[in-house]
Amino acid sequence: MRVLVTGASGFIGKHVVARLLSMGHEVVGACRTPSPDLLIDWRVADLLAPGAAAALMHEVRPDALLHLAWCTEHGKFWREPANITWLARSCDLVEAATKVGVRRIVIAGTCFEYAFPEGDCYEHATPVENHFLYDTTKDACRRVTEALCQEKGVSFGWGRLFHFYGAGEHPARLVGSIARALSVGEAARCSSGQVLRDYMHVADAGAALAALVACEATGVVNIASGEPVRIAAIARTLGEVAGRGDLVHLGTLPDRPDDPPRITASVTRLRQEVGFTPHFDLRTGLADVYDWWRAQT
Amino acid sequence: MRVLVTGASGFIGKHVVARLLSMGHEVVGACRTPSPDLLIDWRVADLLAPGAAAALMHEVRPDALLHLAWCTEHGKFWREPANITWLARSCDLVEAATKVGVRRIVIAGTCFEYAFPEGDCYEHATPVENHFLYDTTKDACRRVTEALCQEKGVSFGWGRLFHFYGAGEHPARLVGSIARALSVGEAARCSSGQVLRDYMHVADAGAALAALVACEATGVVNIASGEPVRIAAIARTLGEVAGRGDLVHLGTLPDRPDDPPRITASVTRLRQEVGFTPHFDLRTGLADVYDWWRAQT
Numbered sequence: 001m002r003v004l005v006t007g008a009s010g011f012i013g014k015h016v017v018a019r020l021l022s023m024g025h026e027v028v029g030a031c032r033t034p035s036p037d038l039l040i041d042w043r044v045a046d047l048l049a050p051g052a053a054a055a056l057m058h059e060v061r062p063d064a065l066l067h068l069a070w071c072t073e074h075g076k077f078w079r080e081p082a083n084i085t086w087l088a089r090s091c092d093l094v095e096a097a098t099k100v101g102v103r104r105i106v107i108a109g110t111c112f113e114y115a116f117p118e119g120d121c122y123e124h125a126t127p128v129e130n131h132f133l134y135d136t137t138k139d140a141c142r143r144v145t146e147a148l149c150q151e152k153g154v155s156f157g158w159g160r161l162f163h164f165y166g167a168g169e170h171p172a173r174l175v176g177s178i179a180r181a182l183s184v185g186e187a188a189r190c191s192s193g194q195v196l197r198d199y200m201h202v203a204d205a206g207a208a209l210a211a212l213v214a215c216e217a218t219g220v221v222n223i224a225s226g227e228p229v230r231i232a233a234i235a236r237t238l239g240e241v242a243g244r245g246d247l248v249h250l251g252t253l254p255d256r257p258d259d260p261p262r263i264t265a266s267v268t269r270l271r272q273e274v275g276f277t278p279h280f281d282l283r284t285g286l287a288d289v290y291d292w293w294r295a296q297t
Numbered sequence: 298m299r300v301l302v303t304g305a306s307g308f309i310g311k312h313v314v315a316r317l318l319s320m321g322h323e324v325v326g327a328c329r330t331p332s333p334d335l336l337i338d339w340r341v342a343d344l345l346a347p348g349a350a351a352a353l354m355h356e357v358r359p360d361a362l363l364h365l366a367w368c369t370e371h372g373k374f375w376r377e378p379a380n381i382t383w384l385a386r387s388c389d390l391v392e393a394a395t396k397v398g399v400r401r402i403v404i405a406g407t408c409f410e411y412a413f414p415e416g417d418c419y420e421h422a423t424p425v426e427n428h429f430l431y432d433t434t435k436d437a438c439r440r441v442t443e444a445l446c447q448e449k450g451v452s453f454g455w456g457r458l459f460h461f462y463g464a465g466e467h468p469a470r471l472v473g474s475i476a477r478a479l480s481v482g483e484a485a486r487c488s489s490g491q492v493l494r495d496y497m498h499v500a501d502a503g504a505a506l507a508a509l510v511a512c513e514a515t516g517v518v519n520i521a522s523g524e525p526v527r528i529a530a531i532a533r534t535l536g537e538v539a540g541r542g543d544l545v546h547l548g549t550l551p552d553r554p555d556d557p558p559r560i561t562a563s564v565t566r567l568r569q570e571v572g573f574t575p576h577f578d579l580r581t582g583l584a585d586v587y588d589w590w591r592a593q594t
Contacts, residue, residue: 050347050389081392084445087437088388091381092347098378136444140384140437147433148381 002026004060007068009035015206028060057096064104065097066213074170078132087137094145098152106213109160113139116260123220157212162224166202167292182242183293189252193232196262198224201285204278217273224265241287299323301357304365306332312503325357354393361401362394363510371467375429384434391442395449403510406457410436413557420517454509459521459562463499464589479539480590486549490529493559495521498582501575514570521562538584
């Protein structure tokens with residue numbers, strides 16, 4: 001299968017591409033600056049430029065589209081006006097894809113589309129709620145792409161990503177910031193860490209998205225580990241992995257009052273319909289990240 | 298106030314423009330082919346062309362944007378892929394509007410955004426449900442524009458239009474088809490007409506949208522008469538107005554099994570927050586349309 005991947009050089013995109021290649025698919029990557037790491041066919045395309053989506057699609061004519069590109073700048077992406085431009089260009093992209101005969105479209109969504117329930121988020125049962133411009137535009141992208149694909153007879157999957165972490169992530173993100181500090185012997189200051197989350201290694205998240213592209217499951221599928229964990233447990237496990245539990249200072253940063261107490265996933269669809277099981281458990285995954293930070297020093 | 302109206306030459310656009318002018322506003326109309334009927338400043342713009350929205354906005358620099366343009370071809374617009382292009386271009390338009398400092402944005406929505414309840418549709422209480430590509434893309438447009446306007450501090454109103462009718466409407470639409478038939482002495486074949494709807498004269502719908510632009514009400518506002526009426530009563534009233542009740546043949550066309558039994562509106566927001574009351578009652582409005590059809594023969 002010939003798969004066009006947007007955002008192919010991104011944090012998660014690289015892992016998706018690696019897995020698609022190992023599954024035997026032909027991959028064409030689209031990004032603004034080509035990445036030399038992976039031996040695939042790159043198309044340099046600024047998808048935010050009007051008309052770029054249609055031109056790219058006519059050139060590549062893929063069997064499947066995996067659309068990952070969106071604004072992702074740490075701390076900024078929640079409220080950035082660029083989100084609405086990404087929605088506009090994503091509409092152009094999927095419309096162009098259906099015009100050149102694409103058979104399957106998969107797009108990356110976010111767990112922040114859910115109205116946060118007291119238990120796990122279920123694809124078919126948990127209500128959706130618009131919080132910020134980021135999740136509102138993502139949610140809109142899902143609704144309209146689903147409706148278009150239904151009209152056009154195109155198979156459509158929406159991979160709702162929960163939290164993920166991995167080597168090379170932004171050092172201000174949770175796992176990166178703690179792992180970096182411990183790797184250089186600095187104290188890692190944390191909140192009390194009592195909120196529950198689902199954290200998945202980025203290689204697993206990428207592999208899960210690749211599996212979603214290659215299967216027949218339609219509609220929303222949670223991309224998550226299925227293992228709820230408190231932030232405090234992540235910090236303590238990193239301390240253990242580093243042998244520097246003494247540097248992990250829980251409760252020295254304030255808790256954010258608007259932080260949802262729980263964002264965790266049902267992974268029944270991912271396991272049963274996509275047939276995907278993660279490779280990393282939390283400890284192995286965190287050790288992988290810590291080792292990467294150690295290697296940078 | 299300088300108001301940019303897209304779709305200004307359309308069925309409802311003409312009436313909006315007339316009312317805005319009579320209220321003393323400066324109106325700039327954007328459309329693909331300029332209309333000579335109204336003495337306003339026209340900009341010929343194909344809003345579906347990539348980049349056109351930004352260029353138009355930079356040229357006009359309005360205080361307010363009233364966005365009416367969308368795909369509207371009778372019978373086709375429900376499922377047309379062009380809906381997703383209209384969503385993309387609408388995103389571009391509102392983003393460009395906020396960049397040139399627009400203070401208020403009003404967009405036309407549709408009563409088909411509602412999950413049809415057993416009673417009236419209330420803006421704050423009745424759930425939304427995606428039915429077709431048309432209402433799904435409209436609903437997405439509302440969600441993301443609202444979120445963007447909130448980030449940018451721009452006032453935003455969404456006029457959810459119920460059914461409207463008037464002189465010059467498509468002759469396949471309900472009122473037009475019956476009025477045309479009666480005006481030439483032909484039988485008007487109808488379904489049983491037992492479904493409840495809200496029908497508003499297009500001049501009132503246009504005036505209500507103009508009032509919505511000029512006021513401070515934010516969020517969704519139903520644009521409707523507030524008078525539930527059975528389709529059969531519309532047909533019978535047209536028969537009375539024409540003096541040809543004998544030509545109105547109710548029950549000679551099949552009822553559509555998927556037709557919602559009731560789509561009627563609460564107009565409390567329109568009355569109290571926008572301060573708008575319609576000019577036409579149903580009989581006067583239908584007589585106006587019948588007279589127009591008579592004048593065509």
